[in-house]
Amino acid sequence: MKVLCLWHATEGEINSIQKALPHGTEVVAPNGEYYSRFESTYSDLERHAADADAFIGWTIPRGIPEIAEKLKMLSWLHSGVDDLSEIGLLSMAKKRGFKVANIRGANAIAVAEQATMFVLALAKKTIFKHQAATENHKLFPLFADEHRSAMLSGRTIGVIGVGSIGAHIAKFAKGFDMHVLGVRRNKERSVEYVDSMHGMDELHSVLAKCDYVVLATPNTGETSQFFGKAEIAAMKPSAFLINIARGKLVQENHLHEALTSGRLRGYAADVWPKYEFGRAFPAGYVPRLQVQKLPNVIGSVDQAANSDGVLERYIRWGTQNLEEFAAGKSLTREINLDLGY
Structure with missing residues (x-):
């Protein structure tokens, strides 16, 4: 051979x-x-x-x-x-x-750790508070909405795509006493640390219950651009969305509108859309609407597995x-x- x-x-x-x-x-x-x-x-x-x-x-x-x-x-x-x-x-x-x-x-553990980091960084306003610290700026008044961190304990996280990565995200979430909902093609296949498993036909009802949603699905013909206006509308305005899978899963225009209108609290991603000439213009590997520069967005560029x-x-x-x-x-x-x- x-x-x-x-x-x-x-x-x-x-x-x-x-x-x-x-x-x-x-x-x-x-x-x-x-x-x-x-x-x-x-x-x-x-x-x-x-x-x-x-x-x-x-x-x-x-x-x-x-x-x-x-x-x-x-x-x-x-x-x-x-x-x-x-x-x-x-x-x-x-x-x-x-x-x-x-x-x-x-790379499941490394990527799941990155997803968990994003959950924590969004919830605890890590970048915002680090910048305040470097400028020696004390945030006041204490407990103001714009300064107060979100909690993980007792909150609900939805893992969309419960494969190897999603299963580890669920495990890590349980370390923070979170309630874990899973969505996958075959909901009959239970996974440890997932409190209840649901099919894709139940996606919107699951999204409505979640304080955090993590996308961990493969990019296929069925999942490409599947997360759009209706899915964001199903989420709580106070919820956070994290994409650790593929940039093409999320419709950028609807994501941008939600993040700038207050319809979505925050977004984090290790992956960004790839626009190819012939399918979209302009072509490129960065968000056309500059989503990554919004104040309620944090990200990395294909670094989750770099461990x-x-x-x-x-x-x-x-x-x-x-x-x-x-x-x-x-x-x-x-x-x-x-x-x-």
């Missing part, structure tokens, strides 16, 4: 993958100076892709899957596969019969996908090509 690393893998990374796979497996990577794991090109990979049996990596240049006629398996080192869907790779996999597996859960040990876990779990494939076992993290996750 020949495995192609889709990035300029270090010698140590290649060796760790090689050691985990059966004797005789060839593990190769493009030559060149190491800079980023997301910047390999068609010319970097072309000579190896043509006869590779399996790919592992974070990015795949256009044209490479088309020449990989022997490809039987892709180990994708992300939790989400919406990028693969957008370039038609999932439909190609279904047509040609090769398998796709991801590393879902590898100790996550990179190593990505490669280790991605290698486990290859091990299962080489052994002829069912893939623990195989993507359902029909559902897109």
Whole structure:
């Protein structure tokens, strides 16, 4: 079996993958100076892709899957596969019969911690109070609405999408004595620390009960732009919204209106909309309405998984996908090509 690393893998990374796979497996990577794991090109990979049996990596240049006629398996080192869907790779996999597996859960704790940080930062007005402290400005009067923090204890949090990340968010919320409501495709699958599970058809009734709402769903054809005017209208005006999943889940125009009119108390996100020319104008990777600059918004840019040990876990779990494939076992993290996750 020949495995192609889709990035300029270090010698140590290649060796760790090689050691985990059966004797005789060839593990190769493009030559060149190491800079980023997301910047390999068609010319970097072309000579190896043509006869590779399996790919592992974070990015795949256009044209490479088309020449990989022997490809039987892709180990994708992300939790989400919406990028693969957008370039038609999932439909190609279904047509040609090769398998796709991801590393879902590898960053679950790190991302759930980031979501919890956002909940606390919004509730406790962390940025606002830090700025007041740096300016030696004492907030007065005490307990004024504009200065007073929100509480977590005894409040209700809704987790929309209770997969690996959502389950950890629920666990952390219980540490603050919160009541946890979950929403997922299959509400019959209960999850520890979730007080009650609901289907997507119950979304609005769940939103109406929540003081905090965390979006943790994958971006699919069904969830893209699913959170809009009606969903915001269903929320309490005193509630906070946190998006830890994908920027495309939320309709920015309705979010902006709610945040500037007082219809929504605050918003936090690690992810922002990606506008592509041909679908929207102007094209870009930042909010068109500058939502991130509003005083009741805090955020980061794809930093939730940038934590100790996550990179190593990505490669280790991605290698486990290859091990299962080489052994002829069912893939623990195989993507359902029909559902897109």
